[in-house]
Amino acid sequence: MIEPKKLAIVGGGPRGLAALESIYCSLVAKGIPNILKTQLFEARQLPGAGLVYDISQPDTNWLNFSQRALTLAKRDRVKCEFLVIPEFPSYHDWSGYIESKDSCLLPDTFPLRSTLGKYLNERFESIAYVLKKAQLLEVILIEVMETEWNNENFRIIAKDGTVYNADELVLTIGHQPTKHSEQMVQWIAYNRENSSVDLFTDPYPVERVLSSDVLTPGSVVALRGFGLAMIDMMRALTIGLGGKFRTTDASTKELTYVKSGREPFRIIPFSLDGLPMSPKPLNSEIDHWFLPTESEKVIFGNQIRTIAKEGESSSPLFIIEAISTIILRVYKGLGDKAAIKTCSDDELISVIIAWLNNSDFEHRLLIAKSDLPLDVMKAFIGMACGTKSASLDFCIGQVWRHCQPILYKSVSFSNLKDNVIADIIGLDERLKRYSYGPPVESLQQLLALVDAEILDLKFIDNPNISTTKKGWKLATNNDKIVANIMVNSVLDPAKLLEMNSSIVRHLLEESLVKPVHGKLGIKTKKNACVQLAKGEVIPLAVLGRLSKGTIVGVDAVLQCFEDRANFWSNGVFERITNLKKGSKV
Ligand SMILES: Cc1cc2nc3c(=O)[nH]c(=O)nc-3n(C[C@H](O)[C@H](O)[C@H](O)COP(=O)(O)OP(=O)(O)OC[C@H]3O[C@@H](n4cnc5c(N)ncnc54)[C@H](O)[C@@H]3O)c2cc1C
Known part of the structure; x- marks a missing residue:
């Protein structure tokens, strides 16, 4: 019998869970889960929940996603002759939210971060149980300090000095501490x-x-x-x-x-x-005022994907121009709910583009930067509750949020120059004041x-x-x-060169990783493998925040369970099955 290959997943937060599900659901569906054994390393107690969704955190830590918007899909049951991975419900089913029963007028509810942690931990345990029983998974609760590649396999050095070996390594380590400012x-x-x-x-x-x-x-x-x-x-x-x-x-x-x-x-x-954050709209009905149509989203995605693939653009202007037509339609559609109704389309478009291009741009359609923060917060609350007409910047922020999933998909793995990607991420970060806003x-x-x-x-x-x-x-x-x-309370940025955790410092010292851009994360291929400085490829993969730059949009929990884990697991499958035939990585 052929020896199974060994996979190490370092980091047992939502992305570590998504990686585990992706690889084993695919191997079980193919009837060959036994070709891979996994060791999952997590520095904390409860895998799945990880650090951010720690179950024991106090109830004062809230999620910034409403229960309605937490559309985490279910895991389907998969089985082969000797292994069944059970189905696990979507977050909505697990938490008892029924969309058709949402009156749309009642305020959205925002779960506690620990509640999502319970869901993620239960979801983790339900797959880990069967994999452990089949002796395909070992969960090791310890911090990994260093990982090394010796041209054959990885050495993984844990905090207690124990050394583990793996043929494949994926880092799903999420937020990493960075060097302190002066x-x-x-x-x-x-x-x-x-x-x-x-x-x-x-x-x-x-x-x-x-x-x-x-x-x-x-x-x-x-x-x-x-x-x-x-x-x-x-x-x-x-x-x-x-x-x-x-x-x-x-x-x-x-x-x-x-x-x-x-x-x-x-x-x-x-x-x-x-500048204060702007809250999310109070309920589903108000949120829908800012929703792009399906065809607008498709056109937007196609437009920016084509340009991002060609890699020709020298700035984020192509995104700004593409989204501006949606914003124009939405803002005009607000009718009486828009703060100023007496503007021509040309003026509106020029203000939208100017403000997205330049955060210092001021105009009567926008909340003035000089307004007192308390007044701005009151105004934003009124807009979010539909009791005050919406300023153009509030409208832009909400449309941007609705377009984020398609934006992230369309410009990730692009051929855009590194500085353009950095500028796109910078723009998205700036708009998070609106798009990642808290509940009212x-x-x-x-x-x-x-x-x-x-x-x-x-x-x-x-x-x-x-x-x-x-x-x-x-x-x-x-x-x-x-x-x-x-x-x-300022969280560390995803700047690879400033991260100072032992594991990342060691990867940098070993020259195993390099940043997309001085301000961003690790350069990876579509299958999540890191691109080494010399252009060589080794079975070292990175999913999540650490790859910010190659991937645009890594910071929300929904993104953990998107296609990216599947791109990675397809790559693992190809590599381990090729290895079995005796070819090199
Ligand atoms: C304070 C905070 C609040 C947030 N709130 C929200 C929110 O409300 N909504 C939302 O969508 N997103 C939120 N996020 C974004 C969050 O990053 C993602 O939702 C999600 O947690 C990312 O999952 P991950 O698995 O990539 O990273 P993480 O959740 O950070 O998980 C990484 C895991 O790796 C482990 N780890 C790290 N280094 C090592 C090591 N060397 N050895 C072993 N284990 C290691 C950590 O203990 C952790 O459990 C928040 C982030 C933070 C920091």
């Missing part, structure tokens, strides 16, 4: 020497902040960053300390905050531009905390920060405040 390095040194202050370079787990020795009802907590992680942290510092939000208007999720007396005296968020309720919580004089937005726009004996002094022209706790 500011953070200074703050770490300052924090080390001052016992009366506390610095958290990472907001998660949020419980660490809550158990800080210096957190008291008199504390001022500064939050670096004004995005989704900041909102989780804000909820932890309030609900997590016994406070309560009471609904005052169920139709708009308007709230007031009831203090517990244990929350900090002030929470002070700040960011480089002070999260923004209403921020407003309620402002009213309760706990959240203070005076320092939101790039304050001067210095360290004093008592803490971090945040100052604007008119105000100053000293925070005794600083939490960095």
